[in-house]
Amino acid sequence: xxxxxxxxxxxxxxxxxxxxxxxxxxxxxxxxxxxxxxxxxxxxxxxxxxxxxxxxxxxxxxxxxxxxxxxxxxxxxxxxxxxxxxxxxxxxxxxxxxxxxxxxxxxxxxxxxxxxxxxxxxxxxxxxxxxxxxxxxxxxxxxxxxxxxxxxxxxxxxxxxxxxxxxxxxxxxxxxxxxxxxxxxxxxxxxxxxxxxxxxxxxxxxxxxxxxxxxxxxxxxxxxxxxxxxxxxxxxxxxxxxxxxxxxxxxxxxxxxxxxxxxxxxxxxxxxxxxxxxxxxxxxxxxxxxxxxxxxxxxxxxxxxxxxxxxxxxxxxxxxxxxxxxxxxxxxxxxxxxxxxxxxxxxxxxxxxxxxxxxxxxxxxxxxxxxxxxxxxxxxxxxxxxxxxxxxxxxxxxxxxxxxxxxxxxxxxxxxxxxxxxxxxxxxxxxxxxxxxxxxxxxxxxxxxxxxxxxxxxxxxxxxxxxxxxxxxxxxx
Ligand SMILES: Cc1cc2nc3c(=O)[nH]c(=O)nc-3n(C[C@H](O)[C@H](O)[C@H](O)COP(=O)(O)OP(=O)(O)OC[C@H]3O[C@@H](n4cnc5c(N)ncnc54)[C@H](O)[C@@H]3O)c2cc1C
Numbered sequence: 001x002x003x004x005x006x007x008x009x010x011x012x013x014x015x016x017x018x019x020x021x022x023x024x025x026x027x028x029x030x031x032x033x034x035x036x037x038x039x040x041x042x043x044x045x046x047x048x049x050x051x052x053x054x055x056x057x058x059x060x061x062x063x064x065x066x067x068x069x070x071x072x073x074x075x076x077x078x079x080x081x082x083x084x085x086x087x088x089x090x091x092x093x094x095x096x097x098x099x100x101x102x103x104x105x106x107x108x109x110x111x112x113x114x115x116x117x118x119x120x121x122x123x124x125x126x127x128x129x130x131x132x133x134x135x136x137x138x139x140x141x142x143x144x145x146x147x148x149x150x151x152x153x154x155x156x157x158x159x160x161x162x163x164x165x166x167x168x169x170x171x172x173x174x175x176x177x178x179x180x181x182x183x184x185x186x187x188x189x190x191x192x193x194x195x196x197x198x199x200x201x202x203x204x205x206x207x208x209x210x211x212x213x214x215x216x217x218x219x220x221x222x223x224x225x226x227x228x229x230x231x232x233x234x235x236x237x238x239x240x241x242x243x244x245x246x247x248x249x250x251x252x253x254x255x256x257x258x259x260x261x262x263x264x265x266x267x268x269x270x271x272x273x274x275x276x277x278x279x280x281x282x283x284x285x286x287x288x289x290x291x292x293x294x295x296x297x298x299x300x301x302x303x304x305x306x307x308x309x310x311x312x313x314x315x316x317x318x319x320x321x322x323x324x325x326x327x328x329x330x331x332x333x334x335x336x337x338x339x340x341x342x343x344x345x346x347x348x349x350x351x352x353x354x355x356x357x358x359x360x361x362x363x364x365x366x367x368x369x370x371x372x373x374x375x376x377x378x379x380x381x382x383x384x385x386x387x388x389x390x391x392x393x394x395x396x397x398x399x400x401x402x403x404x405x406x407x408x409x410x411x412x413x414x415x416x417x418x419x420x421x422x423x424x425x426x427x428x429x430x431x432x433x434x435x436x437x438x439x440x441x442x443x444x445x446x447x448x449x450x451x452x453x454x455x456x457x458x459x460x461x462x463x464x465x466x467x468x469x470x471x472x473x474x475x476x477x
Contacts, residue, residue: 009027009049009050009070009072013070014027014050017050017052017062017063017066020062020066021052021054021055021059021062021063022055022056022058022059023052023053023054023055023056023059023099024052024053025050025051025052025053026050026051026053027049027050027051028047028049033051036051036096037051037088037094038080038322038323039077039080039081039082039085039087039088039322040079040080040081040082040083040141040322040323040326041081041082041083041085041322041325041326042322042323042324042325042326042393043085043325043326043327043395043398044085044088044427046085046088046089046090047090047091048075048088048089048090048091048092048093048094049072049091049092049093050093050094051093051094051096052093052094052095052096053096053098053099054095054096054097054099054100055099055100056100056205057171057173057179057205060095060097060173060203060205061173061177061178061179062177063093063095064095064173064174064175064176064177064203064457065176065177066093067092067093067095067457068175068176068177068455068457072092072093073089073091073092073093073459073460074089074092074093074094074095074457074458074459074460075087075088075089075092075093075094075095075460076094076095076097076199076203076458076460076461077094077095077096077097077098078097078098078116078117078143078144078145078146079098079117079119079141079142079143079144079145079146079147080096080098080143080322081141081142081143081146081147082146083326083327083328083424083425083426084425084426084427084429084462085427086199086460086461086462087146087460089460095203097115097116097117097145097203097205098117099117100115100116100117100118100205101115101117101118101122102114102115102118103115103118103122103123103126105126105127105129105130105132105211107130107132107211110132110210110211110212111168111208111209111210111211112126112127112132112134112207112208112209112211113206113207113208113209114144114206114207114208114209115205115206115207116143116144116145116203116204116205116206116207117143117145118143118144118145119140119141119142119143119144120136120137120139120140120141120142120143120144120147120313121140121141121310121313121314121317123136123144124136124140124309124310124313124314125310127211128214128215128216128308128309128310130211131213131214131215131216132211132212132213132214133156133211133212133214133215133309134156134160134163134166134209134210134211134212135152135153135154135155135156135157135160135161135162135163135165135166136152136154136156136163136313137152137154137313138154138155138313138316139314139316139317139320140313140314140317141317141320141321141322144163144207144209145204145207146198146199146423147163147423148163148164148166148167148207148209149164149194149196149197149198149199149204150164150196150198150421150422150423150462151163151164151195151196151377151421151422151423152164152423153361153385153421153423155220155249155278155280155312155313156212156214156249156280157249157363157365157366157367158244158246158247158248158249158362158363158364158365158366158367159212159246159247159249159280159281159365159366160210160212160366161366161367161370162196162367162370162377163209164194164195164196164375164376164377165195165366165367165370165375166209166210166211167191167194167195167207167208167209168183168208168209168210169181169182169183169184169186169191169208170182170183170190170191170194170204170206170207170208171204171205171206172190172194172201172202172203172204172205173202173203173205174201174202174452174453175202175452175453175454175455175457175458179205180202182194183208189448189451190448190452192374192375192376192448193376193445193448193449193452194376195375195376195377196375196376196377196378196422196437197376197437197445197448197464198422198423198461198462198464199458199460199461200445200449200453200458200461200462200463200464201448201449201452201453201458202452202453202458203458214280214309215280215308215309216308216309216310217283217306217307217308217309218278218279218280218283218286218306218307218308218309218312219277219278219279219283219286219287219289219290219304219305219306220277220278220279220286220304220305220307220309220312221276221277221302221303221304221305221307221312221315222274222275222276222277222301222303222304222315223274223275223277223293223294223299223301223302223303223304224257224263224272224273224274224299224300224301224303225272225273225274225275225297225298225299225300226267226270226271226272226273226297226300227254227270227271227272227273227345227348229273229296229297229298230254230273230341230344230345230348231338231341231345232296232297233252233273233275233293233296233297234252234273234336234340234341234344235338235341236292236293236296237250237252237275237293237336237360238336238337240292240293241362241364241383241384242364244289244362245279245281245285245289246365246366247279247280247281247285247286247289248277248278248279248286248289248290249277249278249279249280249361249362250275250276250277250293250362251274251275251276251277251359251360251361251362252273252274252275252359252360253273253274253275253276253357253358253359253360254271254272254273254274254344254347254348254357254358254359255271255272255274255348255351255356255357255358256269256270256271256272256351256354257269257270257271257272257300258319258354262301262303263300263301264300267300269354271348271349271351272300275293277290277293277304278312280309283306286306290304324355324391324392324393325391325392325393325394325395325398325401326389326390326391327390327398327401327402327405327426328387328388328389328390328405328424328425328426329387329388329405329406329408329409329420329424329426329429330385330386330387330388330409330420330421330424330425331385331386331409331412331413331416331417331419331420332363332378332379332382332384332385332416332417332418332419332420332421333360333382333383333384333385333386333412333415333416333417334382334383334415334416334417334418335383335415336360336383336384336415337415339414339415340412340415343408343411343412344358344408346411347404347407347408347411350404350407351404352390352392352397352400352401352404353390353391353392353397353401355391355392355393356388356389356390356391356392356401356404356405357389358386358387358388358389358408359386359387359389360384360385360386360387361384361385361387362384363380363381363382363383363384363385364383367380368380368381373441376437376441376445378419378436378437378438378441379417379418379419379421379436379438381417382417383417385421385424386409386412387421387424388405388408388409390402390404390405418435418438419432419435419436419437419438420432420435420436421436422436422462425462429462430462430463433462433463433464436462442464443467445464446464446465446466446467447467449464449465449466449467450466450467450468450469453466454466454469456469
């Protein structure tokens, strides 16, 4: 498909588009364009020709038809957290769904109907009003939409599955501008693809999510240890994974101690190991389940206590705001053996930014019980996932932070389960899409892509190339 990447679109053409919308449109000549073009990752600096802000499904349909009819490059944005920068583009059209904020919680059926502009802090607030929740992002500003479509790893996953496992149905605007419903009854193939296949198949305008009783108070928080205890903690983290109840989720993080008031000053800037823990069952069971970690080493601080689930869900928001430069690399790992410890400690020593970290999250529990072929999401049987998050502010330092990230990621390759997680991918991960799903699943996804989006209109994503179509710019070959 010929794709227009012209900076400016014909004003008469844009005026016709604006007339067909009830929401707004922002172009480079408008006030507010600089703000409107920004995404979470400060390293991404793209200038779309126009940003459409739909108010409802009719606007989304009109924008998709417009883009298709004029062969425009299309970027779809909901929460704007794509680290790879897929929710914006140079030239072309951004369809920014951030204003579609509707949430309807049905506490009786334990379902939430969610529009794509909703972020996790907003949905958690509504569901927790009824003591309900579904697996959501660890930072409140992350969009429900991109997160769920790419899989969705969260604190509740070992008890309640990934976000995509809780996706019951979705309303989807396809590349031809028509609306369909993906559900077990209406279109099970499309639902299968949406459960992990990302934004490849259309624009989701409504998500129906399953809810579960959670909290509202849970046993949760961080334990921070000196790096001297790292080897014992990594070993304990590994040993506990299969022994831990499904209600317990642990994350392991290595970084330099931030200058925060809850840490003694003499620790600031020194390497530390953190264990983030949440137990989503009864508080006394939580206390018991977390106790083995407490006995591994003496923590600098122990912040695990009964606290509101919504507090745990937003605890990291202040330190994970928008605008910093980011480069991430992730890998599903089949094991976390002692042989990995030296690599991790070496990279903790050589970490290039006080804002960077690298972390692990358990898989297992309900994630592993869903059969691999039941959803598009790949690598369910992995032991853990490594996520290397380099963050800094000075653009002249890009090279060294990116080099450190790649060095750690490369050194951990011997333990790889064979792929990355599409939601954590960076701009240069386009060639890793097949590995994210595995070749068999990718072949099925490519067939479905041919059915739903044969011209690859929705290509700014971890792109699944329609079967029979050669790779294209902007997507993976
Ligand atoms: C600070 C931060 C914390 C994070 N924490 C977690 C975490 O705890 N667990 C986890 O699994 N991931 C996490 N992520 C990764 C996150 O899941 C992805 O970045 C995800 O894409 C974010 O969704 P979004 O709607 O905010 O992003 P956007 O940038 O708006 O969208 C990303 C992509 O999703 C697709 N998309 C978005 N909306 C739609 C739609 N309505 N219909 C069809 N396709 C759509 C498009 O392809 C788009 O390019 C985090 C990311 C950040 C930056």
